[in-house]
Amino acid sequence: MIHVLVSDSMSSEGLQPLLDAAHINVVQKKVEEVDHELHLFDALLVRSATKVTEELFEKMTNLKIVGRAGVGVDNIDIEAATKHGVVVINAPNGNTISTAEHTFAMMASLLRHIPQANVTVKSNEWNRSAFVGTELYGKSLGIIGFGRIGGEIAKRARVFGMNILVFDPFLTKDRAEKIGVSNCTLDELLTNADIITVHTPLIKETRGILNKETIAKTKKGVYLLNCARGGIIDEAGLIHHLENGHVAGAALDVFEVEPPVNNKLLKFDNVIVTPHLGASTKEAQLNVAAQVTQEVLNFLDGKPVTSSINLPTLTKELFDKIQPFYHLAKKMGNIVSQCMKVPVQEVAIQYEGSVAELETSFITKALLSGFLGARVDITVNEVNAGMIAKERGISFSEKITSNNSGYENLLEVKVFGDNQNFVLRGTHVPHYGERIVGINDFNIDFYPTGHLLYIQHQDKPGVIGRVGKVLGDHEVNIATMQVGRKEKGGEAIMMLAFDRPLDDTLTSQLAAYDDIVSVKSIDL
Numbered sequence: 001m002i003h004v005l006v007s008d009s010m011s012s013e014g015l016q017p018l019l020d021a022a023h024i025n026v027v028q029k030k031v032e033e034v035d036h037e038l039h040l041f042d043a044l045l046v047r048s049a050t051k052v053t054e055e056l057f058e059k060m061t062n063l064k065i066v067g068r069a070g071v072g073v074d075n076i077d078i079e080a081a082t083k084h085g086v087v088v089i090n091a092p093n094g095n096t097i098s099t100a101e102h103t104f105a106m107m108a109s110l111l112r113h114i115p116q117a118n119v120t121v122k123s124n125e126w127n128r129s130a131f132v133g134t135e136l137y138g139k140s141l142g143i144i145g146f147g148r149i150g151g152e153i154a155k156r157a158r159v160f161g162m163n164i165l166v167f168d169p170f171l172t173k174d175r176a177e178k179i180g181v182s183n184c185t186l187d188e189l190l191t192n193a194d195i196i197t198v199h200t201p202l203i204k205e206t207r208g209i210l211n212k213e214t215i216a217k218t219k220k221g222v223y224l225l226n227c228a229r230g231g232i233i234d235e236a237g238l239i240h241h242l243e244n245g246h247v248a249g250a251a252l253d254v255f256e257v258e259p260p261v262n263n264k265l266l267k268f269d270n271v272i273v274t275p276h277l278g279a280s281t282k283e284a285q286l287n288v289a290a291q292v293t294q295e296v297l298n299f300l301d302g303k304p305v306t307s308s309i310n311l312p313t314l315t316k317e318l319f320d321k322i323q324p325f326y327h328l329a330k331k332m333g334n335i336v337s338q339c340m341k342v343p344v345q346e347v348a349i350q351y352e353g354s355v356a357e358l359e360t361s362f363i364t365k366a367l368l369s370g371f372l373g374a375r376v377d378i379t380v381n382e383v384n385a386g387m388i389a390k391e392r393g394i395s396f397s398e399k400i401t402s403n404n405s406g407y408e409n410l411l412e413v414k415v416f417g418d419n420q421n422f423v424l425r426g427t428h429v430p431h432y433g434e435r436i437v438g439i440n441d442f443n444i445d446f447y448p449t450g451h452l453l454y455i456q457h458q459d460k461p462g463v464i465g466r467v468g469k470v471l472g473d474h475e476v477n478i479a480t481m482q483v484g485r486k487e488k489g490g491e492a493i494m495m496l497a498f499d500r501p502l503d504d505t506l507t508s509q510l511a512a513y514d515d516i517v518s519v520k521s522i523d524l
């Protein structure tokens with residue numbers, strides 16, 4: 001049974017496929033309410049209320065995936081997730097329209113004083129002169145952060161006859177041209193906009209992008225909006241410019257601390273607020289819940305996820321192409337690790353042939369996770385393999401080569417360790433499967449599965465017979481056997497496969513023979 005914890009409120013219609021799956025147990029409770037069962041859950045679904053911290057990852061020892069039903073992942077410690085090998089996914093476009101519409105509603109409300117006027121009429125006042133507003137038409141709207149939401153706002157602003165100024169250091173010329181805007185500098189936006197709205201993620205570079213100093217550069221009487229994340233507009237800086245009258249008004253859906261407690265901003269008549277409602281529509285909530293549900297189901301089914309924050313994004317088509325190499329790479333990493341029980345400094349992977357055209361970084365991480373998984377006692381997977389390798393002082397690299405060794409595709413891993421190096425080559429043959437075709441300088445051909453014995457020996461008469469006798473004496477049946485040698489009478493290797501694991505006494509007995517150089521037992 002797979003256990004999924006949904007710790008924030010979510011559209012039950014969106015969650016339905018998870019609720020319907022017979023093999024999945026869905027618990028809809030807050031994290032604090034299941035404190036003693038946290039170690040059971042395979043997946044965690046959240047909105048913005050649950051703080052997914054390092055401490056939570058430490059408690060959720062079985063966790064494999066966190067699904068954020070929304071865009072912003074600033075409530076999730078991505079670094080800690082990566083370290084713990086947990087995939088983080090979000091629902092990047094399910095709430096775009098709702099948030100753009102909310103921002104627009106806030107902008108119109110702010111410039112026409114609708115919330116304030118609403119309160120007075122309901123208090124039996126009829127004071128029309130107190131609420132003279134400002135048209136949107138002809139005004140310059142500065143959009144900081146021109147992604148999905150910023151783009152939708154621009155489309156609507158154009159219909160309202162507004163001029164649009166955009167600041168986004170990552171905006172491509174193509175996208176700007178497609179939406180018909182031009183990117184300007186932050187200073188140009190600040191000095192020319194009548195209204196400024198922020199739509200960036202909350203990251204180091206955007207925290208306080210509007211602050212006491214930058215707001216001072218804006219036009220007197222500017223209107224500011226934040227429907228993205230509390231902290232993108234520095235609250236102390238905003239308060240300063242509301243007090244001195246430089247800012248005519250602000251519309252805030254988000255706060256540095258939510259809910260805002262004793263927040264001075266709430267005292268200003270010209271500040272209108274909503275309780276983080278940008279994505280709170282039936283449509284958006286259904287969309288984001290359905291998107292993360294589908295992604296989590298795919299992931300738990302071993303299918304690719306399309307919106308991961310800490311894994312390369314793969315389409316189904318690409319994932320299907322990668323899968324055979326993914327499994328081969330994982331086994332190759334594992335084999336090398338078991339054959340090389342010494343400290344390792346470097347793992348170098350080379351891709352040749354058709355595999356080189358795929359998302360090799362994913363295959364490299366699979367190889368590393370196979371390698372590290374056989375030598376560390378924590379969960380290692382593609383998410384955290386790179387980080388764990390670095391932590392343990394193991395450098396890794398990948399290279400695409402145009403060499404042609406005669407295989408349609410070839411993966412080669414070279415591992416450099418204390419007084420020992422090891423090279424393994426593998427290929428995937430359609431309809432036949434994975435083959436290991438080279439160990440160090442030897443050509444060989446075996447199927448990497450089950451219980452194997454790798455023996456390095458002298459190419460002499462009687463060695464193979466002696467190995468067979470020892471195995472026979474222990475009543476061990478040889479399933480398959482491959483041999484390889486460089487030259488007559490020189491060094492040679494054997495790879496034997498068995499139906500059951502071998503015990504250490506047997507390998508020690510074989511290793512004691514003079515013409516046997518080394519014996520390595522491999523379990524896959």
Ligand SMILES: NC(=O)C1=CN([C@@H]2O[C@H](COP(=O)(O)OP(=O)(O)OC[C@H]3O[C@@H](n4cnc5c(N)ncnc54)[C@H](O)[C@@H]3O)[C@@H](O)[C@H]2O)C=CC1
Pocket residue numbers: 070071072073092095096099144145146147148149150167168169170171199200201202205206227228229253254276277278279280
């Ligand atoms: N109030 C609410 O309920 C909601 C809030 N949000 C917030 O809105 C944010 C934006 O959402 P989307 O448009 O979907 O994200 P997005 O990823 O499509 O767009 C973000 C844009 O910010 C830009 N950006 C990054 N660093 C920047 C910088 N230093 N200066 C200027 N621009 C920068 C990026 O290039 C990108 O184009 C989310 O990160 C989330 O925090 C999203 C949905 C609902």
Ligand SMILES: O=C(O)CCC(=O)C(=O)O
Pocket residue numbers: 047048069070071072073095276278279280
């Ligand atoms: O879950 C929510 O309603 C918040 C949405 C949000 O802020 C986001 O998607 O980034």
